[in-house]
Amino acid sequence: MIRKKEENTQESGPSMEEKILAAAERLFLENGYEATSTTQIAREAGCNQALVHYYFRTKEKLFDAVLGGRIRQALRDFMITDAGDGNFRQKLTRVIEFHYDVVRKNSDMVLFLMNSLTRNPSMLESIIADAGEKPRQALKKFRNDLQVEIEMGRIRPISLNELMLNVVSLNVFPFAVRPVFTKVFDMGDDETEAMFDERKKEIVKTILQGLRP
Amino acid sequence: MIRKKEENTQESGPSMEEKILAAAERLFLENGYEATSTTQIAREAGCNQALVHYYFRTKEKLFDAVLGGRIRQALRDFMITDAGDGNFRQKLTRVIEFHYDVVRKNSDMVLFLMNSLTRNPSMLESIIADAGEKPRQALKKFRNDLQVEIEMGRIRPISLNELMLNVVSLNVFPFAVRPVFTKVFDMGDDETEAMFDERKKEIVKTILQGLRP
DNA sequence: TGCATAATTAATAATTCTATTAAACAACGA
DNA sequence: TCGTTGTTTAATAGAATTATTAATTATGCA
Numbered sequence: 115m116i117r118k119k120e121e122n123t124q125e126s127g128p129s130m131e132e133k134i135l136a137a138a139e140r141l142f143l144e145n146g147y148e149a150t151s152t153t154q155i156a157r158e159a160g161c162n163q164a165l166v167h168y169y170f171r172t173k174e175k176l177f178d179a180v181l182g183g184r185i186r187q188a189l190r191d192f193m194i195t196d197a198g199d200g201n202f203r204q205k206l207t208r209v210i211e212f213h214y215d216v217v218r219k220n221s222d223m224v225l226f227l228m229n230s231l232t233r234n235p236s237m238l239e240s241i242i243a244d245a246g247e248k249p250r251q252a253l254k255k256f257r258n259d260l261q262v263e264i265e266m267g268r269i270r271p272i273s274l275n276e277l278m279l280n281v282v283s284l285n286v287f288p289f290a291v292r293p294v295f296t297k298v299f300d301m302g303d304d305e306t307e308a309m310f311d312e313r314k315k316e317i318v319k320t321i322l323q324g325l326r327p
Numbered sequence: 328m329i330r331k332k333e334e335n336t337q338e339s340g341p342s343m344e345e346k347i348l349a350a351a352e353r354l355f356l357e358n359g360y361e362a363t364s365t366t367q368i369a370r371e372a373g374c375n376q377a378l379v380h381y382y383f384r385t386k387e388k389l390f391d392a393v394l395g396g397r398i399r400q401a402l403r404d405f406m407i408t409d410a411g412d413g414n415f416r417q418k419l420t421r422v423i424e425f426h427y428d429v430v431r432k433n434s435d436m437v438l439f440l441m442n443s444l445t446r447n448p449s450m451l452e453s454i455i456a457d458a459g460e461k462p463r464q465a466l467k468k469f470r471n472d473l474q475v476e477i478e479m480g481r482i483r484p485i486s487l488n489e490l491m492l493n494v495v496s497l498n499v500f501p502f503a504v505r506p507v508f509t510k511v512f513d514m515g516d517d518e519t520e521a522m523f524d525e526r527k528k529e530i531v532k533t534i535l536q537g538l539r540p
Numbered sequence: 541t542g543c544a545t546a547a548t549t550a551a552t553a554a555t556t557c558t559a560t561t562a563a564a565c566a567a568c569g570a
Numbered sequence: 571t572c573g574t575t576g577t578t579t580a581a582t583a584g585a586a587t588t589a590t591t592a593a594t595t596a597t598g599c600a
Binding site: 144145146148149225228229231232233235238239242270272275276279280282283284286287288290291292293294295297298299309312313316317319320321323324325326 | 357358359361362438441442444445446448451452455483485488489492493495496497499500501503504505506507508510511512522525526529530532533534536537538539
């Protein structure tokens with residue numbers, strides 16, 4: 115069955131190459147890179163193990179084809195934040211919501227990324243290097259805004275680090291352990307989705323209220 | 328060098344068995360179970376690979392000897408929470424602080440546990456089964472207290488699930504990604520420790536203020 | 541001192557994993 | 571229909587991993 119990548123027309127389902135990509139994505143994200151074998155991927159895709167190597171040569175290249183792009187994009191998205199205009203409250207709300215959306219869009223990769231970033235420091239370094247000066251600038255500006263706000267007595271004293279940690283913790287953690295708390299809270303998938311819809315507002319509320327003097 | 332477990336007196340440093348345990352603990356927690364080989368453990372401990380199996384027979388038994396007990400204890404600690412007496416504010420504060428302490432004491436295992444719990448559902452189930460009725464009772468009581476508090480207009484409307492998620496997110500996440508944010512915030516180990524000392528108060532403040540109507 | 545026992549290593553079996561190669565198979569166009 | 575080309579598989583090489591066994595080395599005690 116000759117089926118070039120592009121000519122995937124009408125009735126014909128996903129090509130074997132696509133099935134391999136899909137299987138690899140699921141297994142890598144669910145069980146981690148080392149815990150996933152090309153044999154397992156082949157079994158899940160429904161083909162011979164050699165075919166995995168025929169299309170992608172090595173496990174590493176396969177990983178990059180599957181997740182490399184998404185990972186790089188997600189990390190870029192997560193860093194670049196222009197708070198825009200308005201008062202501090204508005205800017206902070208926008209930052210929280212923007213980051214929440216980025217995390218949610220990549221929720222299936224959250225735990226994987228936490229592992230990757232904590233386990234190989236080089237990855238983190240290259241990200242910071244790639245990002246350049248923009249995030250540092252934005253952070254500096256934000257730190258200044260915060261300081262002004264505190265001095266004017268509009269919010270309680272808090273360091274930017276603590277504030278950021280609060281925001282990121284609230285935004286990221288639930289997605290990282292989603293299977294756990296759906297079980298613990300005994301929720302269905304639809305309920306969980308509904309909760310994640312609501313949750314953005316909840317987090318904004320918690321953070322903003324939590325800053326009152 | 329004959330050295331039974333007990334007779335580890337005075338000058339003599341850690342026995343080879345202890346070195347293996349230490350190496351295994353570090354590697355399992357840092358890189359995960361599958362990504363750690365007994366060869367690697369032996370190398371780090373400074374002995375032949377066969378010795379690892381001589382003392383512990385299998386990699387799995389070694390893992391259990393190293394972390395099994397700690398994991399089970401940590402999960403028990405995390406579940407059992409008697410809020411004690413006092414008003415709602417006091418009880419909530421106590422719960423937050425107690426859980427924060429549990430997490431901090433086990434901070435080196437946090438990310439590992441998140442992976443284990445999300446990846447094998449059976450582990451979660453057995454924990455819930457082991458815990459019995461006590462946590463469910465405590466939760467029910469707490470949910471009631473919360474409801475009363477909301478009806479009296481002392482705190483804004485919020486579900487117990489959301490509140491718990493807020494608390495656990497704030498308590499757990501920073502420890503899970505500690506290496507990342509020490510790097511991002513450019514902090515030393517001492518600074519990081521100091522931050523974690525402060526942070527308990529910060530979290531209580533954020534949660535309590537965040538609940539105001 | 542020598543013997544019993546524990547600690548340690550070298551060698552290796554068995555299995556699993558990644559990767560390659562050659563051959564079989566399917567589809568399409570000339 | 572035949573040959574070309576892309577797809578898929580069987581077979582297998584080569585490396586790493588877990589685990590066992592037998593031999594070697596160290597140690598304490600009688």
